[in-house]
Amino acid sequence: xxxxxxxxxxxxxxxxxxxxxxxxxxxxxxxxxxxxxxxxxxxxxxxxxxxxxxxxxxxxxxxxxxxxxxxxxxxxxxxxxxxxxxxxxxxxxxxxxxxxxxxxxxxxxxxxxxxxxxxxxxxxxxxxxxxxxxxxxxxxxxxxxxxxxxxxxxxxxxxxxxxxxxxxxxxxxxxxxxxxxxxxxxxxxxxxxxxxxxxxxxxxxxxxxxxxxxxxxxxxxxxxxxxxxxxxxxxxxxxxxxxxxxxxxxxxxxxxxxxxxxxxxxxxxxxxxxxxxxxxxxxxxxxxxxxxxxxxxxxxxxxxxxxxxxxxxxxxxxxxxxxxxxxxxxxxxx
Amino acid sequence: xxxxxxxxxxxxxxxxxxxxxxxxxxxxxxxxxxxxxxxxxxxxxxxxxxxxxxxxxxxxxxxxxxxxxxxxxxxxxxxxxxx
Numbered sequence: 001x002x003x004x005x006x007x008x009x010x011x012x013x014x015x016x017x018x019x020x021x022x023x024x025x026x027x028x029x030x031x032x033x034x035x036x037x038x039x040x041x042x043x044x045x046x047x048x049x050x051x052x053x054x055x056x057x058x059x060x061x062x063x064x065x066x067x068x069x070x071x072x073x074x075x076x077x078x079x080x081x082x083x084x085x086x087x088x089x090x091x092x093x094x095x096x097x098x099x100x101x102x103x104x105x106x107x108x109x110x111x112x113x114x115x116x117x118x119x120x121x122x123x124x125x126x127x128x129x130x131x132x133x134x135x136x137x138x139x140x141x142x143x144x145x146x147x148x149x150x151x152x153x154x155x156x157x158x159x160x161x162x163x164x165x166x167x168x169x170x171x172x173x174x175x176x177x178x179x180x181x182x183x184x185x186x187x188x189x190x191x192x193x194x195x196x197x198x199x200x201x202x203x204x205x206x207x208x209x210x211x212x213x214x215x216x217x218x219x220x221x222x223x224x225x226x227x228x229x230x231x232x233x234x235x236x237x238x239x240x241x242x243x244x245x246x247x248x249x250x251x252x253x254x255x256x257x258x259x260x261x262x263x264x265x266x267x268x269x270x271x272x273x274x275x276x277x278x279x280x281x282x283x284x285x286x287x288x289x290x291x292x293x294x295x296x297x298x299x300x301x302x303x304x305x306x307x308x309x310x311x312x313x314x315x316x317x318x319x320x321x322x323x324x325x326x327x328x329x330x331x332x333x334x
Numbered sequence: 335x336x337x338x339x340x341x342x343x344x345x346x347x348x349x350x351x352x353x354x355x356x357x358x359x360x361x362x363x364x365x366x367x368x369x370x371x372x373x374x375x376x377x378x379x380x381x382x383x384x385x386x387x388x389x390x391x392x393x394x395x396x397x398x399x400x401x402x403x404x405x406x407x408x409x410x411x412x413x414x415x416x417x
Binding site for chain 2: 130131132133136239242243246247250253254257283285291293295296297298299300301311314315318319322326329
């Protein structure tokens with residue numbers, strides 16, 4: 001049960017992260033536009049230029065929120081420091097990628113480095129809770145799996161960041177689920193850090209929703225994905241998080257499988273979707289086109305961007321409900 | 335909305351298959367024992383367990399991809415025939 005000091009810490013972390021992200025986003029957007037760091041919104045007929053790399057506001061919000069929590073509750077300093085480390089390393093890799101695009105093969109390797117702060121500071125238990133089986137000891141293998149897990153979550157969230165509001169909206173749903181499950185398990189520390197992620201996503205969604213005024217860039221999506229992975233490890237909800245991330249994994253796995261491995265966007269000639277003259281999007285009918293979640297949603301017929309994102313959010317709600325059931329199975333069926 | 339229901343059904347299939355594969359790995363693959371007395375036996379046991387688990391995960395991923403491919407090709411051909 002959530003006691004009063006824990007509730008205050010959770011509320012404060014949420015409020016501070018939300019306020020910082022909300023206040024910083026327009027300031028960073030203005031600075032990016034001034035420096036010419038903009039991207040074309042390719043799913044609009046007018047192809048407007050939108051400030052890129054505004055995910056820096058999310059990183060700033062998470063940094064200040066987690067630092068505040070670390071100061072309020074000194075016993076959580078190790079988790080907070082590891083969380084900040086993961087977000088900063090992934091964010092730095094994202095910044096490099098935004099300014100000088102990295103190769104498709106090097107990016108997952110570099111994002112695995114974001115797992116190093118967890119390995120160094122050690123806020124993990126090498127026992128994974130496996131549904132229907134119970135806790136399984138992975139003492140030797142677990143540390144090796146941490147960088148892989150961070151690379152998978154950060155790149156999966158990154159690959160879902162293709163339409164206005166899709167990344168913050170879907171990750172907000174996953175964050176709510178994580179906060180709820182972590183409170184259920186009694187892990188108020190990780191729940192508080194997860195509430196910070198939720199706050200950052202809600203604040204950023206306000207600016208990133210259709211029609212987007214800001215883009216988070218790889219700076220934002222890689223750091224947010226890494227944060228999800230770190231929270232899953234701290235809170236020992238690895239299997240549950242995999243289930244909640246099914247739409248993201250679906251999107252990245254289908255995409256990679258259909259183009260036969262890791263390839264840069266410019267190496268792939270066919271597009272998964274095409275913009276119609278009425279502003280709607282339709283799925284590509286070409287055989288070699290990447291199979292993405294957007295293409296699967298559009299397979300039934302053309303839709304507007306807002307409706308596609310709504311579909312992605314609905315699928316994330318379904319996967320989050322399945323994650324809750326998975327947690328119930330993990331706890332009660334052994 | 336129709337496509338979301340179909341994709342949600344694929345999600346449920348993937349989830350059930352994930353639970354099933356996890357259970358089979360834990361109870362089946364991890365139960366493989368080729369001996370633990372000598373170093374060679376221990377390495378052989380670990381290698382057999384990892385190989386069996388990898389095969390099961392590949393089967394799961396393959397089944398997942400086949401279902402999605404079937405859905406996509408069916409919906410696209412239906413869309414083309416009505417156009």
